Amino acid sequence: MSGNGTTAGDDPLQTAVWRLRSRACWADAAALLQPVTAQAALQRAALLVERCLYTEQGWEEAEDALRTAEALAHSDNERGAAACERGQLAYAATLHSVRDRADEARAALGRAAALIPPGVAGRALLDFRRGLLAENLARSPQAARAAYRRAHAGATAHADPLLLSFTWRHLAGLALREGELAEARHGFAESLRIREELGYLVGTAPALASLADTETEPEATRLREEARRLFRLLGGVPTWLAAHLSPTPPATDAATA
Numbered sequence: 001m002s003g004n005g006t007t008a009g010d011d012p013l014q015t016a017v018w019r020l021r022s023r024a025c026w027a028d029a030a031a032l033l034q035p036v037t038a039q040a041a042l043q044r045a046a047l048l049v050e051r052c053l054y055t056e057q058g059w060e061e062a063e064d065a066l067r068t069a070e071a072l073a074h075s076d077n078e079r080g081a082a083a084c085e086r087g088q089l090a091y092a093a094t095l096h097s098v099r100d101r102a103d104e105a106r107a108a109l110g111r112a113a114a115l116i117p118p119g120v121a122g123r124a125l126l127d128f129r130r131g132l133l134a135e136n137l138a139r140s141p142q143a144a145r146a147a148y149r150r151a152h153a154g155a156t157a158h159a160d161p162l163l164l165s166f167t168w169r170h171l172a173g174l175a176l177r178e179g180e181l182a183e184a185r186h187g188f189a190e191s192l193r194i195r196e197e198l199g200y201l202v203g204t205a206p207a208l209a210s211l212a213d214t215e216t217e218p219e220a221t222r223l224r225e226e227a228r229r230l231f232r233l234l235g236g237v238p239t240w241l242a243a244h245l246s247p248t249p250p251a252t253d254a255a256t257a
Contacts (some may be wrong), residue, residue, distance in 0.1 A: 017043070024202040024237045026051035027058070030065070038078045041069040045085050053092040054202065054238040054257065062089055077122060080115030083108045084126050091133055102137050110134065124163055126153025129224075131170065141174050148174075165203065166193040166257075169210065176213065185214035202237060205230040206257045209244050 010018075013032060018031035026047045035041035048062040066085055086109030090101035109130050116122045131147030135139045152167035156161075167207045172187025192207035194200075205227040212223035230247050236242060238257050 005104050007138075009079060013036065015249075017047075019199075021047060021050070022198070022200045022202060024054065024234045026054075035065070035068050035072070038069070038072040038074060041065070041072045042078065042081050042085065045069040045082070049085050049089045049092065052089060053095075056096045056098070056239050059089075059093065059098065077120070080112045080126075081122055083112035083115065084122065084129060087112060087133075088129055088193045091129065091137070095136060102133075105133055105137070105155060119154075119157075121158045121160070124151045124160060126159060127151035128163060128166060128170075135170070135174070141177070145171065161194050162198060165191045165198070165200070165207070168194070169207065169257075176210075181214055185211070188214060201230065202234060203257055205234070206238060206241055206244075209241060 002200065017029045017032055020026070020032070033040045033044040033047075035044050045062065045065040045068070048058055048065045052062050053060045066089060068192045069085065070079075070082045073082045087105045090105035090108060093099050093101045093103060102209065109126065112126050113130070116126055127147050128151035131144045131151060134147055135144035138141045148167050148171050152164065155163035155167055168187045169191035172184045172191065176184035176189060188211040189206065192204070192211055195203045195207050208223045208227035208230070212220045212227065215223060224245065227241070231237075231241055231245060241257075
């Protein structure tokens with residue numbers, strides 16, 4: 001969930017990977033990476049895990065890539081990053097009702113927390129994912145908020161704008177459910193701004209739809225129509241957004257993107 005490839009001085013390979021990833025072409029992005037080092041294997045696995053979350057497809061490919069990454073991981077940070085991806089894949093499978101792997105998700109993220117020390121770059125992503133479990137599986141908004149705030153601080157400290165777009169979005173979602181409309185609008189607007197600046201197209205439609213929930217007419221309809229346009233452009237990804245963009249959208253979305 002890093003923003004690799006989004007700045008002018010980046011490696012051409014990472015730039016190509018980012019452009020494909022941001023346009024929902026995770027398999028094509030993963031195909032550019034040869035899993036011969038721990039770092040490349042981890043990045044490839046992360047792409048394929050993310051595809052599962054957004055498309056509800058590709059579970060076996062993600063499992064295979066994750067096993068390769070786990071086999072190549074040797075340092076604590078590498079093993080922790082692999083465990084973080086293992087937890088995210090188990091979370092995605094549970095969230096999308098593929099199989100109940102909630103216990104596996106908790107155990108994997110707990111293992112990651114023991115390996116990734118506070119203050120390093122990978123800890124912010126881990127904190128964010130622990131927030132997802134707390135919010136969507138444990139149904140504990142208080143614990144989720146604390147985890148998202150830790151992730152937000154970490155993403156700020158390590159200049160990870162993409163992760164910031166996620167923490168803004170999920171903190172705003174909690175605020176909206178508590179009736180804090182102004183706070184929610186601000187968070188959703190910040191998330192949308194960052195994603196548009198990064199060119200993170202696959203995350204822009206969810207951001208537009210969420211911001212629409214905090215706006216009055218006619219702005220709400222305009223935002224939702226733009227979200228529908230992008231959703232169709234990307235072939236119906238993320239899959240869960242279809243329900244949110246129905247004529248009578250639910251109060252909250254699946255809180256995955």
